[in-house]
Amino acid sequence: MAIWQWKIWIVPRKEVLKELSRIPTYLDQGWFESVGWWKNSSAPELIAFFDSVLRRYDAPWAKNTTSWGSDDGNRIELTIDQGIIENVSIRIDLRDLAIEFLRSLVNFSERNDFLLYSLESTKFIEPSLSVVLDEIQSSKKVAFLKDPKKFFEDNKAYLDRLNKENEKYLKKPNQ
Numbered sequence: 001m002a003i004w005q006w007k008i009w010i011v012p013r014k015e016v017l018k019e020l021s022r023i024p025t026y027l028d029q030g031w032f033e034s035v036g037w038w039k040n041s042s043a044p045e046l047i048a049f050f051d052s053v054l055r056r057y058d059a060p061w062a063k064n065t066t067s068w069g070s071d072d073g074n075r076i077e078l079t080i081d082q083g084i085i086e087n088v089s090i091r092i093d094l095r096d097l098a099i100e101f102l103r104s105l106v107n108f109s110e111r112n113d114f115l116l117y118s119l120e121s122t123k124f125i126e127p128s129l130s131v132v133l134d135e136i137q138s139s140k141k142v143a144f145l146k147d148p149k150k151f152f153e154d155n156k157a158y159l160d161r162l163n164k165e166n167e168k169y170l171k172k173p174n175q
Contacts, residue, residue, distance in 0.1 A: 002072050005091040006141050007119040010109055011037035016124065023115065029122050038085030043078065045112070046088060050076050053104050074101055094141050106132055 015037045016023060047066070050056075054068035054076055062077065064086070069075035073093040079086040092102060109116060109127035116125040118135060125135055136142060140158060144151040152159070 002091075003144050004093060004095045004141060005072075005075070006094055006136055006139055007089060007091050008125070009037075009117045009119075010088045010090065010105075010114045011117060012041060013113045013115050015040065016115055023124050026123050027117070029119065032117060032122070033087075036084070036086070038088065041085055043080055043085055046078060046085070049108050050078065053101060074098060092136070094136065094139075094145055097136070102132065103129055 009032075013023075015035075019035055019037075020027075050066075050068045054074060056066065056068050057070065059065060059067040059071075059077075062079075064081045065077050065079045067075065067077050069091075075091040075093075077087075077089045079088075090105060106127045106129045108114075114127060116127060116132065117123070118125055120139055120141070121135065125131055140151070140155060143155075
């Protein structure tokens with residue numbers, strides 16, 4: 001994921017409440033990713049909406065995943081395995097924020113009673129354009145875009161944590 005992309009997932013509110021009985025202020029990302037939030041949902045309405053806001057593109061490396069948008073811009077990924085939705089993730093390109101795209105996502109989420117889950121803040125976000133814009137404005141991604149040098153100076157601990165998390169995905173030499 002590019003530093004200028006703000007990543008969120010969308011999940012059905014009813015599944016969050018069923019799993020947790022309330023909307024928490026923080027939720028560990030690993031635990032979040034382990035839950036089958038979409039196990040009781042179907043994909044046709046999601047696919048129709050995603051087709052209406054971004055163009056599909058082929059991502060052969062992403063097994064069981066349909067992608068919309070582009071790798072380095074706005075992007076939606078829908079992963080379905082054996083007919084069950086595994087996840088719905090969205091990357092918002094903050095270099096040139098497409099407010100109509102964001103508004104469409106928020107309105108769709110609100111109409112369908114979905115919540116947004118932020119990768120950066122590891123919390124659920126209500127589908128409200130003003131709430132989402134506030135979350136984006138306070139993100140480290142925007143801080144980087146505004147002043148990259150200051151971002152690196154002010155966020156050493158954050159970057160060290162990200163590097164450690166990413167090490168598990170990198171193949172070590174001679175292993």
